[in-house]
Amino acid sequence: MATRTATHTIGIDLGGTKILTGIVNARNEMVATVKTPTNAQEGAQGVLDRIIVSLDQALVQSNLSKSDIRGVGIGVPGVFDAASGVIIRITNIDGMENVNMAQLLSTWHGGKIKTVLSNDVRVATWGEYQLGAGKGHKNMVAIWVGTGIGGGIILNGKVLEGSRGSAGEVGHVVTLADGPFAAGAGVRGGIEALASRTAIERDLRRAIADGTATILPQILAKNENQLKSGVLRKAVRKGDALTISVLERAAYYLGLHCASVVNMLDPEIVVYGGGLMENLGDWMIERIAPVARRNFINKSNLDKISLVATSLGEPAGALGAALLARG
Amino acid sequence: MATRTATHTIGIDLGGTKILTGIVNARNEMVATVKTPTNAQEGAQGVLDRIIVSLDQALVQSNLSKSDIRGVGIGVPGVFDAASGVIIRITNIDGMENVNMAQLLSTWHGGKIKTVLSNDVRVATWGEYQLGAGKGHKNMVAIWVGTGIGGGIILNGKVLEGSRGSAGEVGHVVTLADGPFAAGAGVRGGIEALASRTAIERDLRRAIADGTATILPQILAKNENQLKSGVLRKAVRKGDALTISVLERAAYYLGLHCASVVNMLDPEIVVYGGGLMENLGDWMIERIAPVARRNFINKSNLDKISLVATSLGEPAGALGAALLARG
Numbered sequence: 001m002a003t004r005t006a007t008h009t010i011g012i013d014l015g016g017t018k019i020l021t022g023i024v025n026a027r028n029e030m031v032a033t034v035k036t037p038t039n040a041q042e043g044a045q046g047v048l049d050r051i052i053v054s055l056d057q058a059l060v061q062s063n064l065s066k067s068d069i070r071g072v073g074i075g076v077p078g079v080f081d082a083a084s085g086v087i088i089r090i091t092n093i094d095g096m097e098n099v100n101m102a103q104l105l106s107t108w109h110g111g112k113i114k115t116v117l118s119n120d121v122r123v124a125t126w127g128e129y130q131l132g133a134g135k136g137h138k139n140m141v142a143i144w145v146g147t148g149i150g151g152g153i154i155l156n157g158k159v160l161e162g163s164r165g166s167a168g169e170v171g172h173v174v175t176l177a178d179g180p181f182a183a184g185a186g187v188r189g190g191i192e193a194l195a196s197r198t199a200i201e202r203d204l205r206r207a208i209a210d211g212t213a214t215i216l217p218q219i220l221a222k223n224e225n226q227l228k229s230g231v232l233r234k235a236v237r238k239g240d241a242l243t244i245s246v247l248e249r250a251a252y253y254l255g256l257h258c259a260s261v262v263n264m265l266d267p268e269i270v271v272y273g274g275g276l277m278e279n280l281g282d283w284m285i286e287r288i289a290p291v292a293r294r295n296f297i298n299k300s301n302l303d304k305i306s307l308v309a310t311s312l313g314e315p316a317g318a319l320g321a322a323l324l325a326r327g
Numbered sequence: 328m329a330t331r332t333a334t335h336t337i338g339i340d341l342g343g344t345k346i347l348t349g350i351v352n353a354r355n356e357m358v359a360t361v362k363t364p365t366n367a368q369e370g371a372q373g374v375l376d377r378i379i380v381s382l383d384q385a386l387v388q389s390n391l392s393k394s395d396i397r398g399v400g401i402g403v404p405g406v407f408d409a410a411s412g413v414i415i416r417i418t419n420i421d422g423m424e425n426v427n428m429a430q431l432l433s434t435w436h437g438g439k440i441k442t443v444l445s446n447d448v449r450v451a452t453w454g455e456y457q458l459g460a461g462k463g464h465k466n467m468v469a470i471w472v473g474t475g476i477g478g479g480i481i482l483n484g485k486v487l488e489g490s491r492g493s494a495g496e497v498g499h500v501v502t503l504a505d506g507p508f509a510a511g512a513g514v515r516g517g518i519e520a521l522a523s524r525t526a527i528e529r530d531l532r533r534a535i536a537d538g539t540a541t542i543l544p545q546i547l548a549k550n551e552n553q554l555k556s557g558v559l560r561k562a563v564r565k566g567d568a569l570t571i572s573v574l575e576r577a578a579y580y581l582g583l584h585c586a587s588v589v590n591m592l593d594p595e596i597v598v599y600g601g602g603l604m605e606n607l608g609d610w611m612i613e614r615i616a617p618v619a620r621r622n623f624i625n626k627s628n629l630d631k632i633s634l635v636a637t638s639l640g641e642p643a644g645a646l647g648a649a650l651l652a653r654g
Contacts, residue, residue: 167591
């Protein structure tokens with residue numbers, strides 16, 4: 001075999017429900033993607049095993065060998081030490097504590113590679129900034145609406161890390177003081193407690209329990225009773241009044257929240273991603289944007305601020321992680 | 328007269344009610360301060376005349392001549408073009424439109440000087456960052472609570488300007504959706520509408536009109552019926568239950584708002600200034616801090632985040648403007 005220069009990098013997006021692993025070539029093209037369920041309930045070792053399998057599968061899929069890979073980046077939904085490449089804790093995965101991810105990835109590769117460990121939301125923000133909706137801008141806020149609401153802030157072309165590495169938690173901006181409690185560790189009345197898929201599901205199930213007319217139970221039965229974003233999209237398409245009114249309320253709060261973020265940071269673009277936005281992005285943004293614009297404090301050059309849905313969709317995280325691993 | 332190197336700079340804080348002009352020497356000491364009422368109702372020419380008079384008075388006070396001055400900075404409460412040094416508009420001062428401030432200051436000086444035009448809140452933030460409570464930190468948010476609520480954000484040692492020059496508007500973070508309307512251009516339910524001195528006065532006067540027991544009318548009569556921050560301080564000292572409860576409510580909202588800001592930006596320090604905080608800073612922060620800390624999403628290294636009152640007080644703006652003019 002002729003000696004080749006390693007030109008590809010791998011990005012891993014370790015999510016609460018799925019692991020997405022992708023290989024990116026030197027032209028920023030995704031040449032392989034492997035999607036595996038996280039099965040967090042099986043604990044850390046099972047998850048780590050599935051990550052390694054996904055790496056091998058991605059190589060097979062792209063017809064590449066380990067020697068073609070110069071780096072691996074991974075975005076994780078937990079606490080980590082970027083410098084040492086150690087996952088300190090991922091609350092939702094049992095036993096995922098003090099895992100030396102950098103070592104694990106290097107051992108898998110067997111050679112000298114660059115490894116990068118970062119936050120799941122931040123790698124997705126970086127992907128969207130470099131190759132997606134944020135391309136060509138210098139100041140961007142990304143808001144990821146899914147089970148929770150996370151975010152990433154890019155200022156002057158750099159990800160804002162913050163003094164303790166935790167900047168960008170846009171989901172925990174209190175938007176309705178004394179409002180609903182958030183699931184998990186979120187703050188009361190924060191936008192996550194008002195407009196995440198979890199909050200939307202809470203409001204819908206409560207209304208169903210109260211006997212509000214809706215076609216949701218029908219659609220839910222076909223979907224193993226899981227109220228995922230795809231179910232919401234179907235209900236909206238069918239004109240379900242309850243779903244539409246709950247989503248419109250969420251969009252209203254997201255609009256107020258968008259204004260808060262823009263008034264503080266004055267970015268050029270706000271990008272919405274995450275499960276809910278991948279399914280209902282344009283519909284939601286049509287409702288978010290007018291509320292936001294009414295509440296922007298700086299009314300000049302309003303056209304300079306774009307509110308858009310993610311253009312990369314689900315692979316944004318893996319792509320961003322792969323780009324970070326290029327170094 | 329022997330030739331001397333100009334080592335001093337002048338800073339002007341043009342406020343809605345007063346103009347504060349100060350001269351700063353090379354050791355960052357304020358060697359002269361002149362305080363003049365703005366008398367905004369007299370219009371632009373009157374205000375500009377008073378600024379020029381204050382410059383001359385500051386020179387006399389410090390026993391300096393124009394040749395000792397190497398630069399003049401000014402912070403204004405309005406829209407401006409920093410590059411050309413032109414005030415585009417100050418809404419509260421009649422006729423203050425398209426005023427070439429850089430030219431005016433250069434003409435006053437007669438020689439070659441550096442002139443800097445910036446935002447009133449941002450110059451105060453810069454002063455506090457360089458010489459006040461923010462000294463020694465790299466990431467700071469300043470929140471100025473007075474007639475309105477303004478703010479400044481310092482990230483990695485630089486003032487965040489934003490894509491349209493309007494970053495830092497922390498007063499217009501929606502904290503109580505569908506809450507009270509703000510005076511002026513502020514957003515509904517924004518922290519300015521909940522906790523500025525104007526909002527506090529609104530709530531107090533409403534309660535007085537409703538017949539709530541309070542010693543405020545007594546204190547007000549002695550103060551020409553003006554409900555300034557000094558009056559609030561007196562009422563708190565005398566244990567006035569109404570004033571205390573309204574201020575505690577404002578502090579509660581400021582605490583939630585602080586958490587929102589910290590969750591987004593993860594600074595090392597949040598500094599509170601402005602009229603209300605100059606009078607009641609420690610009392611307010613004792614009530615703001617526990618609410619904020621309960622709602623910080625990153626619970627680690629909580630001791631790394633300080634919440635403190637301005638240490639420079641009123642001269643922060645003039646000092647910051649003077650430092651900016653040093654160049």
